[in-house]
Amino acid sequence: MESGSVTTPFGRRAMTFGMLASQAAARKIEPGRSIDKWKLYRALCEAKPLLGITDRALAILNALLSFYPKGELSEDNGLVVFPSNAQLSLRAHGMAEQTIRRHLATLIEAGLLIRKDSPNGKRYARKEQDGEIREAFGFSLAPLLARADEIERLAAEVVAERLQLQRLKERLTLCRRDIAKLIEMAVEEGAAGDWSEIHLHFRDVVERLRRSPSAETVAGALDELELLREEIVNQLEMQAKSQNESGNAQHSERHIQNSNPHSIIEFEPSFETKQAARAEDRSAGWAEPMARITADDGKGGPLPAASSVPTAHGGGLKSFPLGLVLQACPEISAYGPQGAVSTWRDLMAAAVVVRSMLGVSPSAYEQACEVMGPENAATVLACVLERAGHINSAGGYLRDLTRRAERGEFAIGPMLMALARANSPIRGKTG
Incomplete structure (x- = not known):
């Protein structure tokens, strides 16, 4: 001084x-x-x-x-x-x-x-x-x-902490991407495991992160996700090794022949197809599927579960957990019995209602069920409902997907996982 x-x-x-x-x-x-x-x-x-x-x-x-x-x-x-x-x-x-x-x-x-x-x-x-x-x-x-030396030392500490946080965020982003891709692959390939529960656990860890988390918070989430990734990789590697050892015999064992598969006609209401059909007749058909399913319960016994419903041509598409379908396509639940979907039977009944609402013809939906299987056709229609605002013709879109599925060029997994990510509660967050 x-x-x-x-x-x-x-x-x-x-x-x-x-x-x-x-x-x-x-x-x-x-x-x-x-x-x-x-x-x-x-x-x-x-x-x-x-x-x-x-x-x-x-x-x-x-x-x-x-x-x-x-x-x-x-x-x-x-x-x-x-x-x-x-x-x-x-x-x-x-x-x-x-x-x-x-x-x-x-x-x-x-x-x-x-x-x-x-x-x-x-x-x-x-x-x-x-x-x-x-x-x-x-x-x-x-x-x-x-205080020049002290100020420079404090500045170096802040820079070092910022770089550490940046590196942790980069590792977290890579780990999140790995887990999401591995779960998507496992679901699409039909790997054994409760992938719906694993995906929910994965989202729960990510959702706990705030918009601007501290280095300690990111490090804790990273440790948990790295452990989850290691468990997923080990589970998938064990299944891949088991499949390699069993060869093609396992694929032959899984092939099921059924000369009398369930037809979508059981769940589809009969609509008047003439142009002169009245609007009230068409709207009356919305409630018919539920009455038809209830009547079938007394005649032919319970409806088979999704994993056991055989189809003539649907063996090429994988079935997905119902929980994952509902997470990716939450809007379909409003059209189920009593306004909820809790079983595959409910989902297929809701799909019939949605089919009529979207203007998809009975023949287009019946063909989709024959090619993909009733549960997969209902899943696809739930996805179409989620993207209804971006699709000009739901019936034409469904027919196109059916043709691609028949040629082996269509898989439900990517579409389902994309909707699951889009409907995540933390959509658009730091990662």
Whole structure:
């Protein structure tokens, strides 16, 4: 500092131990010490979370440094700047004077500035006859020079923590992608396992992450997801090894012949196909599937489960867990019996209602059931319902998917997993 005595504030401002400590530290500057003021300012910007200062306080400090005539802070050049609040406002992009005073107080409390008040509280400098400043009253930048090493160390810590968080987020993103792709592959290939439950556990871990998580939170989620990924990989590798050892015999065992497969006619209401059919006749058919299924329960026994419903041509498509279908296509539940879908029977009944609502002809849906199987056709129709706003002709779209499935060019898995991701509660979050 310019003097060895203690400087007390002007007017009603009280002296504090913090001010006394800052002035004592500023008197311990090493002789000949200097530092580039803008390099130090960049370090201050990095270290601001640890110093407890805001962006606007840094803007005021930037303005004060711009009034310092030299490029390097040094005691030899003096360390006091004395601009008025009006001048500071101009260089702080028009900041109000009350705001300037508040942020100056913040910088002083943080130990980055020292007030050197004149007898009347004004900021000015006394100069010699040759123009050299003999004494100045204003704000001393001595604490910046005295704490330069500390500020640079704090800045390095903040940068290191930010880089660590960035690396953890990158690893988390890669792990999330691996798990999502592996679950999608397992579902599409029909691998054994409760993939619906695994997927729900995966989403639960991801959803616990906030928009701006700390490094500790990301590290905890990463450990949990890496363990889940390892379990999934081990499970899939064991199944792949088992399939390689069994060869083609296992595929022959899974082939089931049935000369009398269930027809979609059992679940499809009879509609008048003539152009003169009345609208009320068509709407009356919406409630018919449920009555038909109820009547069938008394005649032919319970409807087979999705995994055991045999079809003439549907063996090429894999069945999916009902929970995953409902997670990917939640809108279909509103059209089930009593407004809910809890079994495959409910889903296929809801699909009949949706088929009529979307304008899909009975023949198109019957053909889809023959090619894909009733459960897969109902799943596809649930997916079409989710994307109804983007599909011009639901019937034409379903016929096209049926033709592709017949040629072996269509798989439900990618479409289902894409909808599951789109309907996730954390859609669009940091990863």
